[in-house]
Amino acid sequence: MNKKKARAGFFVVALLISIGVAFFLSPLASPDPDGLEKVAETLGFDQAQRDGAWHFAPMPEYSFGESTVLSGMVAGVVGTILVFLFGFGIGFLIQKRNHRER
């Protein structure tokens, strides 16, 4: 039982660290273009970028509506929890499939 508790504790702490990173560190992220964006600018093919193939992203550019620091922090937390849930879901499906095969 203690072992189980210790395991659960590890996951809770790891999830809280991830949420903390998304919330507290995202405002500190460098605003500079990343490797591909920089290469695209330098070589001049960034103009080829087309937006509009997908209009339904609720938090484009990691923010709600207005791009404030707080909205970026909250968007990061929402995304972190969302991928946690999807990851949990796919893990569950794989586990279920594994059990069925045995």
Next chain:
Amino acid sequence: MHIPDGYLSTSVCSATYAVSTAAAIATFYRAKKKFDDRFVPFVGVSAAFIFAAQMINFPVAGGTSGHFVGAFLASALLGPAVGFWVMAIVLTVQCLVFADGGVTALGANILNMGIVGGIVPYFLFIGSMKILPANKKNHIALAFFASWLSVVLAAIACSLELGMSGLIPLKVVLPAMTIVHLFIGIGEGFITSAVFAYMLNARPNMIYAFLKNQPKKLGMEAM
């Protein structure tokens, strides 16, 4: 290095979608549950950590930033099949919810950062681990190198797709992309080896790469 919409030709988009879809199906059916009851939360937490860490762009030289990818880390901890799924989830959510990476380029982004950046370095890591003497220092150094390589390989794959799309000649984009990611990869190496070192010390039996390949030596290391 999330490719936006508009960069890739229709044929490159379709081909990369086909490869990534095939990989998603194959890895789902090959994925083996490890770590008993810890497996399901571990997949979720890994995805959460990788998503959060990817948000934190760190400055590299010359007004350029880089960010963590995490593909090798996911493969090392969860195995290449589940690691691929973690990357696919992160990239799909980034694309559909945050408009980070194009919808038409999602297949290519999953191919670059899930397959090329995750599955390929995983097997290089496993192969090298068997050659080098088994000790923590070597394993951490190997994790650094494999994750650095993961970013460089993903950048090369990205260049090939841009070149094949006729957007820019390959001989122009390949060196530019490779050189900048040689530096960005160092950041990847530091983050990955730090997490890896922690797991090696605190939770060695939660590293798939060891469970799968060195069960006896793992017992020694756990002490």
